[in-house]
Amino acid sequence: MTEYYYTQNPDVLHEKTQWQFKLLSHNLTFNSDNGVFSKRTIDFGTRTLLDAVDLEDLKQGDVLDVGCGYGPIGLAIAKAIDDVHVDLVDVNLRALDLCKQNAAQNGIQNIEIWESDTYEAVSKKNYHTILSNPPVRAGKPVVTKILTGAFDHLQVGGSLLIVLQKKQGAPSAKKTMTQTFGNAEIILKQKGYYIIKSVKEKVVDAK
Template identity: 55%
Template sequence: MPNYYYTENPDVDHAEQRWDFTLLDQTLTFITDNGVFSKNTVDYGSRVLLTAVAPTLTTAAKILDVGCGYGPIGLALAKSFPASQVDMVDVNNRALALCQRNATINKIKNVKIWPSNCYQDVEDVDYDAIISNPPVRAGKQVVHTILAEAYAHLLPGGTLTIVLQKKQGAPSAKKKMLEVFGNCTTLTRDKGYFILQSIK
């Protein structure tokens, strides 16, 4: 399907919306559109992920948001941790353009946003934290690539934190993270969403 949010150029008509949402006690304005994930509100999984991961981050962390979409996770973290550097990548060009605009309208400057299929165009290997609400509909292989290849981009002691629903493969993701990192903790479980974290 050419119009799925995990494709490079979703083939759907534009229908932009603009709305406000509070994340980590910061009210952000988002512009969204057809062809992006969760265009009407910040999805519940991303909200649970943010609440669980924020206390595990240092104030000046280097963070990578993989599959950033129009930016709710990465921009909320960048706004809450102004001394941090937040890098944001996605395969979807429409989502990335919105993400850039959302960074601008919220006056968030400590972000870098660029296209990358998983880690294909991510050169840095010194992240303190990698965070992802992975594109489940893109398939298990894509999700497991995000989990496995995170290891090489993290500093020792760095963390990978993801959100997945139990029915969307959280148990197999946990197994994969254990295999790659040798550890995996469930930070939170909420309405079927699991927040899983591994430490390098």
């Protein structure tokens, strides 16, 4: 059985490629391969999420990209705001290797990249922003874990921003985020993709 991009070691032959894409006003070079999500170009969901981010707000503190893949979200933010620290985590070792190559290729140093199954290897509790383009094919429990787990890793006033298609569970995700944070807002809709934002307004057990 072919292993998908959300597994640790995708069992597929290498087919390395390199291409450029403009994100947040910077032309970035990406190395890609089989066994990673959206291997040939930056997917529309990621582009929509980056369209929705407020760079001035992101300057306020550390950023975490959960399920970073080969790095388009976290690396684009780190390139655009060079005095903000960005952490990038994923379970896919091939994607993480590519992410490190892409950081080096684009001269991005204000980052740290490591393996983590959602938040399992994330110890920091004071992120200002957590972003994710969740691995829908990994199943609803994984997506839910990304949404609910963010609460404990955000500072008060910090935000979770996610992108999901309406047909892949965006309304359900918004409900889960509301239950977890006490709030959830759709801040952008494009071609069936929803960008949903929740803010950690106070320290409570919101589960």
